[in-house]
Structure formats: C-alpha cells, structure tokens
Amino acid sequence: MNTGKTKNLGVMGWPIAHSLSPAMQQAAIEKAGIDYSYIALPVEPQALPQAVAGLKALNFRGWNVTIPHKTAIMPLLDEIDEDAAVIGAVNTVLNEDGRLKGYNTDILGFLRPLQEQGVALEGAKVLILGAGGAARAVLWGMLRNKVASVVLAVRTLEKGEALAQEFRQRTQVEINVCAFGSEVFCQAQAQADLLVNTTPLGMTPKVDAAPPVNWELVKPTAFVYDIIYTPAETRFLREAREHGCPTQNGEHMLAGQGAAALALWTGIEPDADCMCMALRQELEKKEQ
Ligand code: NAP
Numbered sequence: 001m002n003t004g005k006t007k008n009l010g011v012m013g014w015p016i017a018h019s020l021s022p023a024m025q026q027a028a029i030e031k032a033g034i035d036y037s038y039i040a041l042p043v044e045p046q047a048l049p050q051a052v053a054g055l056k057a058l059n060f061r062g063w064n065v066t067i068p069h070k071t072a073i074m075p076l077l078d079e080i081d082e083d084a085a086v087i088g089a090v091n092t093v094l095n096e097d098g099r100l101k102g103y104n105t106d107i108l109g110f111l112r113p114l115q116e117q118g119v120a121l122e123g124a125k126v127l128i129l130g131a132g133g134a135a136r137a138v139l140w141g142m143l144r145n146k147v148a149s150v151v152l153a154v155r156t157l158e159k160g161e162a163l164a165q166e167f168r169q170r171t172q173v174e175i176n177v178c179a180f181g182s183e184v185f186c187q188a189q190a191q192a193d194l195l196v197n198t199t200p201l202g203m204t205p206k207v208d209a210a211p212p213v214n215w216e217l218v219k220p221t222a223f224v225y226d227i228i229y230t231p232a233e234t235r236f237l238r239e240a241r242e243h244g245c246p247t248q249n250g251e252h253m254l255a256g257q258g259a260a261a262l263a264l265w266t267g268i269e270p271d272a273d274c275m276c277m278a279l280r281q282e283l284e285k286k287e288q
Helices: 021-032 045-057 082-087 106-116 133-144 157-168 183-191 235-242 251-266 272-287
Strands: 007-013 036-042 062-065 092-096 099-103 125-129 149-154 174-179 194-197 223-226
Touching (some): 082 099, 082 106
Parallel strands (some): 007 062, 125 149, 125 194, 194 223
C-alpha cells in the first residue's frame, strides 16, 4: 500500500500507456521489499514544465523520462550528468532534497549484457548500423570503453557524418561513416568484432526487414547485438546466429537501463533478472 512514508517514482511520457517500465520497476521493487511505488505519468508536451514542478512539489524521489520529453526536460533540471549531456538526452531524474539531476542510464543498460557475456571492448573494431537517438548512447558507450575504431553505417550520410563529427571532438578513437552497400561497409563487416543494430529494421510488425548485412563477410566470432526487443529474435539476430555468431537482443538493455535508474533512486542493486522476466511477460501479453 502507498502510505505517507512510501517514496514515489514513475515514468513520464506521451503517450505512456504502452510503457513497460511500471511492470518492470514494480516487480523489482516488490522483489527487493522496499517501500517505493512506481506509476505511469501521462504528460503532454506543453505540460512538461508544470509536471516537473509538480513532481518536485510532491516530493517524488525520481522518475524516468521517455518520448517526447528526453531532451526537452534538460533545461528544466538543476544539473545534468556527463553521459546525459554527451548523449543529449535524459531518461532518469533523481530528486535530492529538491535538487533535480538528470542522468542517461541507456549507456549502462547497453553495456551491461556485453560485460556479463565477457565481450572485450578495449581494442575492438565496432560496426554500428544507424545513427539516430539510440546510436548516440551506443557510440558513447563504445568510446568510453576504448574500442579501436567505430564505423557508422547509415542510409543518410549527412546524419551519420554529423554524429561522427560531434563525437570526434571527444575522442582519439577513429570514427568513420559509410553508406549501406558501399565498399567501406563491406570492409567494416569483414573487420568487425562487434556489430550493433540501432535501426528499427526488423522490429514488430515489420519482422521480415533487416539491415543489409552480408553474413558471408562477417567473422563467425563477431558478437552481434540488436537493441530491438520485439520480436525477441529479429531476422538480423537469427541470421547472425545461423552464421555462428554469439548474439544479444535489446531486452537486457531495456531492463538494464531500468535497473540502473532504480539503483540511483534507492541505493540498492536491483534484481536485473527479475526485471528482465517481468519485461518478457509484459511483451508476451502484448504479442497475444
Ligand atoms: P531513431 O532516432 O529514429 O533512429 C533510427 C536510425 O535508424 C536512424 O539512423 C535512421 O536513419 C535509421 N533507419 C530507420 N529506418 C531505416 C531504414 N528503413 N533503412 C535504413 N536505416 C533506417 O530511433 P531510435 O530512438 O534510435 O531507436 C532505434 C531502435 O532502437 C528502435 O527499434 C527502438 O525500439 C530501439 N531502442 C531500444 C532500446 C532498448 O533499451 N533496447 C533503447 C532505445 C531504442 P535516418 O536518419 O536515415 O532516418
């Protein structure tokens, strides 16, 4: 029961009814036996400043932030963590006695499965497919872990080049950009130790789509990561698995970003497996 002592948490977005976070966070809160409550917070874009002031007035301990507020919320906060500033988006707010600090836990969520599976990032050659919002966190995660080089493969060269140019200022790591189907793309596929799909190609309902990877070029030892989480195995991951590559889908990234947020708010280390299970159950309900 939510009592006057319960610490309140939530997720703000618009629309928000589809969010998997309440089920996932509530499962971890119950497992940990802590007096917190996590709810969905529908916040229309024009109501964002009032909503932030309202949650602060209501003494919420913190909240997650999702589309369309991840960037718009930044000037409304007192402080922005370095990762969130570099990525240019906040997905978690922590309220410390009325002082609001914005974080981006996508990067921790993305890196966690790689660490758990012992994938060596230092010195690795990385091929990232796509250069949108999620690619920013993936790219920063790679650069922070001292990879040898990154190639961004895209359909719109200007967008890829703009992202690369922005991040080149922060790193010594070589970042190249190429178009799908180009010669450089072929070379990057052959050299990659880690391939990450950050495009929505293959996501439900368009499950027959896939990024244009030629598996004959890819090393069977390359680790293949698709950050999509519906379906659990995209065509891209299925073809990678059939080629012999170790694979990872986006479920653990989603659960991991949630676990990192809950750790910030509560100081406990949440049960990430329990969060992942709650997430899968919700996804299966939606698939029915
Ligand atoms: P986004 O900002 O719209 O970026 C999408 C990227 O994919 C852009 O580079 C876009 O290229 C490219 N793209 C889109 N359609 C394409 C196509 N048909 N062919 C080639 N390239 C295409 O989206 P996002 O927020 O980064 O999200 C991307 C995916 O990541 C979604 O499936 C999302 O569900 C998933 N995601 C997962 C997690 C997680 O926790 N697991 C977190 C965030 C996102 P253009 O610039 O040319 O349009």
